[in-house]
Amino acid sequence: MVEIIVDVISLAAIFAIVTLSLNLEYGYTGIPNFGKVFFVSAGAYVVGALTGRIVIWIYNLNVDFIKENSLSVTIINNVLSKDIFLSLALFFIVLIISIIVGAFLGFLLSFPAIRLKEEYLAISLLILGEALRIFAYNYEPLVGGTLGVSVPDPFAWISMLNINRFYFYAILLGLFALATFIIINRITNSPLGRVLRLIRENPIVAEAYGKDVVKYRMKVLMISSAIASMAGCLYALYTANVIATTYNRYDWTFWPWLMLIIGGLGNNLGAFLGAFVVIIIRKIVIMYKYAFEEIFPFRIEWLEYILLGIIFILILIYKPQGILKEKPVKTLDRKRIEEIRKSSSKL
Amino acid sequence: MIYQIVVIVILKSIIYMVIEQIYKDAIVYSNLLALASIGLTLTYTVTKVPNFAHASFLTIGCYVTLTIVSLFKLNVYLSIPISFLIGSIIGAIVYIFVIKQLMKRGADIVRIMIATLAIDIIIFGAINIYADVLDKIGIFSRNFILRDFDIKFNNIEGVLIISSLLIISLAIFLYLFLYKSKYGIAIRAAIENPSLAKVMGVNVENVYLFSWFFSAGLASMAGSLFPLWFAAFPDTGVTLLPPIFASSILGGFTSIFGTMIGAYIIGMGESLLVYYLSLIVGYWILAYKQMFSILMIFITLLLFPKGISGIIFERVIRKWSR
Numbered sequence: 061m062v063e064i065i066v067d068v069i070s071l072a073a074i075f076a077i078v079t080l081s082l083n084l085e086y087g088y089t090g091i092p093n094f095g096k097v098f099f100v101s102a103g104a105y106v107v108g109a110l111t112g113r114i115v116i117w118i119y120n121l122n123v124d125f126i127k128e129n130s131l132s133v134t135i136i137n138n139v140l141s142k143d144i145f146l147s148l149a150l151f152f153i154v155l156i157i158s159i160i161v162g163a164f165l166g167f168l169l170s171f172p173a174i175r176l177k178e179e180y181l182a183i184s185l186l187i188l189g190e191a192l193r194i195f196a197y198n199y200e201p202l203v204g205g206t207l208g209v210s211v212p213d214p215f216a217w218i219s220m221l222n223i224n225r226f227y228f229y230a231i232l233l234g235l236f237a238l239a240t241f242i243i244i245n246r247i248t249n250s251p252l253g254r255v256l257r258l259i260r261e262n263p264i265v266a267e268a269y270g271k272d273v274v275k276y277r278m279k280v281l282m283i284s285s286a287i288a289s290m291a292g293c294l295y296a297l298y299t300a301n302v303i304a305t306t307y308n309r310y311d312w313t314f315w316p317w318l319m320l321i322i323g324g325l326g327n328n329l330g331a332f333l334g335a336f337v338v339i340i341i342r343k344i345v346i347m348y349k350y351a352f353e354e355i356f357p358f359r360i361e362w363l364e365y366i367l368l369g370i371i372f373i374l375i376l377i378y379k380p381q382g383i384l385k386e387k388p389v390k391t392l393d394r395k396r397i398e399e400i401r402k403s404s405s406k407l
Numbered sequence: 408m409i410y411q412i413v414v415i416v417i418l419k420s421i422i423y424m425v426i427e428q429i430y431k432d433a434i435v436y437s438n439l440l441a442l443a444s445i446g447l448t449l450t451y452t453v454t455k456v457p458n459f460a461h462a463s464f465l466t467i468g469c470y471v472t473l474t475i476v477s478l479f480k481l482n483v484y485l486s487i488p489i490s491f492l493i494g495s496i497i498g499a500i501v502y503i504f505v506i507k508q509l510m511k512r513g514a515d516i517v518r519i520m521i522a523t524l525a526i527d528i529i530i531f532g533a534i535n536i537y538a539d540v541l542d543k544i545g546i547f548s549r550n551f552i553l554r555d556f557d558i559k560f561n562n563i564e565g566v567l568i569i570s571s572l573l574i575i576s577l578a579i580f581l582y583l584f585l586y587k588s589k590y591g592i593a594i595r596a597a598i599e600n601p602s603l604a605k606v607m608g609v610n611v612e613n614v615y616l617f618s619w620f621f622s623a624g625l626a627s628m629a630g631s632l633f634p635l636w637f638a639a640f641p642d643t644g645v646t647l648l649p650p651i652f653a654s655s656i657l658g659g660f661t662s663i664f665g666t667m668i669g670a671y672i673i674g675m676g677e678s679l680l681v682y683y684l685s686l687i688v689g690y691w692i693l694a695y696k697q698m699f700s701i702l703m704i705f706i707t708l709l710l711f712p713k714g715i716s717g718i719i720f721e722r723v724i725r726k727w728s729r
Contacts, residue, residue, distance in 0.1 A: 092517040094524075172709060179457045180708055182520055183656070186459065187649050191701040198694035308645075314528055317521050358539030365532030372525040376518055377508045 068336075068343050069230040070298055073237035076335035077291040078312065079319045080237075080244050080328060081284035087326040087386075088248055089280045090260035092178055095169075095185025096316050098192050099285040101307035102165055103158035103292030105196055108203035108302030111154050112136055112212050118146070126204050133210045141216040151214040155293055162289020166282040173281055174274050189309050196304035208303025211296055229298050236294060237332075240287055245328050247283070256280065257326075310365075318372050324382030333383060341368065429682055431567055435636045437674025438570035441667045442577065442629035443647070444654040446622025448666040451655070452598050453618035456506060456519050460527035462644035462651055464494045464623045466534050468630020469639040470548075476556050477546045483556045484569065486631040494627020495620045501526055502619035507612070527644075535641045552638045566635040573628070574667070581663055594618070646697065650677060653700035657707050658714050665716030672715075673700050 078100060085091045112125040115136045123132040140147045169188075173181055196202050203209050218228050247253055255276060258266045263273045292312075296302045315338060323334025345364045352360050375382070392400075447461045471490035475481050505526060509519050541548035558565040585591040596604040597614040605611050633639055650673050658669030677699045685692045707714055 086517070092520070094520070172705070176708060176712075178516055179455075179520065180656075180712070182517070183457055183652055184704060184708055187652060187701050187704055190649055191698060194695065194697050194701075310528060310531075314524055317524070321521065357543045358536045362532040362535040362539070365535075366529050369525045369529035369532065373505055373522055373529075376514070376522050376525070377505070377512065380512070380514065380518065 063226065064343060064347070066226050066230045068339055070226070070233045072336045072339040073230075073233035074291050074295045074298070075315060075319060075339060076237045076332050077240045077294070078288055078316045079323070079331040079335050080240050081287035081291070082316050082320050083326070083328060083331040084244055084247065084256075084287075085280060085284045087320065087331070088253060088256045088260060089277060091173065091277060091281065092182045093185055093281075093284070094182040094313055094317075095187075095189040096288060097189040097307055097309050097312035098185065099162050099165060099288035100292035100295070100312045101189070101192055101196065101304075102161055103289030103294075104296040104302050104307060105192075105203050105292075106158040106161050106289075107154055107211055107293050107296035108209050109201075110157060111150065111214070111297075112209070114150060114153065115139060115146075115212060126201060126209065129204060129207075129209050133212050136212040137216045140212060140214060141220055144217045147214045147217055151297075154214070154297075155290065158289045158293035159286045162292075163282045163286035165289070166285025167278065169285070170278040170281045174277055186309065186313070189313060193304050193307060193309075196307075203302045203304060205304070208301055208305075210301045213300055214297065233294055233298065236290075240290075241328060241332060244287075248328065252276075318368060320382075321372065321380075322375055322382055324384035324386065326386035327382070327384045330382055330384035337383075338368070429678065431564070432636070433675050433678040435567055435570055435632075436678055437671045438574050439629045439633055440647075440650055440654055440674045441574050441670035442570070442632075443626045444651045444658075444666050444670050445577070445581075445663055446625040447651055447655045448658065448660060448663055449618050449622045449625075452661045452663075453594065454506065454510075454615050455516065456523065457652075458622075459520065459523040459648070460501070460530060461622070461626055462648040463527050463530040463534070464498065464626035464644075465630035465633065465647060465651075466639070466641065466644040467494055467497065467530065468627035468632075469634050469643055470534060470537060471627070472553065472631045472634050473541070473546070473548060473551060473639075476553055478541075483553065483558070483635060484565070487569075487573075487628055490631035491624040491628045494630075495624030497530075497627075498623020499616060499620045501623070502616055506619065507615070531641065531644070538641050550638050550640055551634060552636075553634045554636065557635050564636075566632055570632050573632075577625075578664070578667060585663070649697055649704070650674070650700040653703045653707075656704050656714060659716035660714060662714070662716035665714055665719070668715050673703060676700075676703070 078096060082093060082096060085093045112132060115121070116123060116125055116132065119139055121132070121135060121139075123135060125132050140150070169185070172184060176184065196205075198205060213225075215225065215228060215232075218225055248256070255266065255271050258269070258271070259273050259276055266273050266276075292307075299306075319334035319338045320331055321334070322337055323332065324330025342364065345360060345367075349360045352363075356363070443462070443465050446464075447458060450456060450458050450461070468486075468490040471493055472483065472486040475486045475489065476483055505522050506519060509522055514522075538548040554564075560568060583591075585595060593604065593609040594614050594617070596607065596609055597611045601611050604614075630639075630643075633643065654670035654673045655666050656669070657672060658665030658667070660666075677696055681692060681696045681699060711718060
């Protein structure tokens, strides 16, 4: 039971990060990003391609990371479990690279994103996610093609200290999700957040007030892509392997949208809640899978697809605002405004 | 004399094209692509919804054919009308219970697009359940190919002829229907200006329903011919989504005849161009075949967003205005 709760926390934390970034994009700024999988998988592929190779390069190990994958991962994990400093450095290097890659891809994609109409943008981002999957599936040197690669664990030293790896990851990922929540909450409750809502409601008015809509959209795409890429990086490290088929559009575009709409558009707490609700539903289905499988002549995953799809459509039709509604932006409280007025009237 | 030589050369090249396997591949593929992508264009122009579930209707067609051939042991070509019927009924259900409800409640385009993604996932799940059930009763339902059940006319595979005939007759039918019949004129009026069309007594709801009904049927019909030539899986729709969208976008996304041209460019490019490239640079490039359509989408959207029809029609207008 404890294992299941730990797994739910880790998975929900990762999906919460993705959903929060989607909330910043669509919930606040109105950019329909149907290519979430593109940015998430970019982060994951950074992990798959680089983590092992960096260690091989530093220690001059004589193994080929892709061709002798399981051997090299065993060797690398052995090395990493002895060297805590290198492991931590490796973790942060990979994390930062994936964030930079995500931000760069967001920057690149913001050029078409600004020009295209909503539906064309959605189509091209959706198709782009497919493109990256096809590329990673066929180009072996990246993440091992059809077989995928195992990823060395930068927290291999944890098991030396007699700490359960999964408990540790649940705490780590939970902390990352919390940090993301705080950062995005700060952004959306700042003057920037108010501008973003204005852009979502009416970009022409925003421009009339002298706000550079193009620049704001670019910024938002960069920030949220970086966050999504970070989530992909964390997921790859958590599952300790990267294979292109994991990063499909059902798991990483459809689920975050579902979580966002269930939780509530334009509400960060809602995005968090949505991630937990969906992950718990999925876990329950998986838990009772074997009991059902004796009754039905098919795999239960497919029933889960249908179930969640129908729930999603019902929510879209009957409760489009989600569980938690969007709240008005927080401004300064009354006392603070009075203080400012007094101090300014003294001048 | 010159005419005779030209005619002989053209005839010989046609015969050559029909005989060579790779050309057959290209022709069948582009025919099916055209059949499928016309529907996408139709729903987009009429209801302004890019239907992400469109390719899944094609997969439904694949499984209708499998059922008819393997379960009921009937003629393969019986599946064309049956799959059209099944696909179009599902399309109509989707419109009535999802799209119409969303439109009635004033949902914006993004919400409707997400809803089509949800429909896609529901159909995907349902098809997988069906495939599992077929597997249980001993019918091989994943990665199946039904070439052996095809009928041959003079050593030419039936699917080659039937799909070509289908697309030609569909083009003629659509032209007559949209430009000569009264209902077609009503459809075009509803596309141009829905509220004005309503005032003039056109039942716009009906037109929307018809477009979903018809386009889902077309996609499913294309799917019914698909396993006669290519291997089909439950994820056939997932892999065919990029080329279908590419042919629609290349054709301008609002022009049915532009879409047909686009489908042939995408289909021929994806099979022939990549094949010839593979002879030059090596066979590894065949794995990236799907990238062609993805690239075409981006080139079209960034360089000439109105697509082929935009270019052609602008030229025609310029010529006429001179």
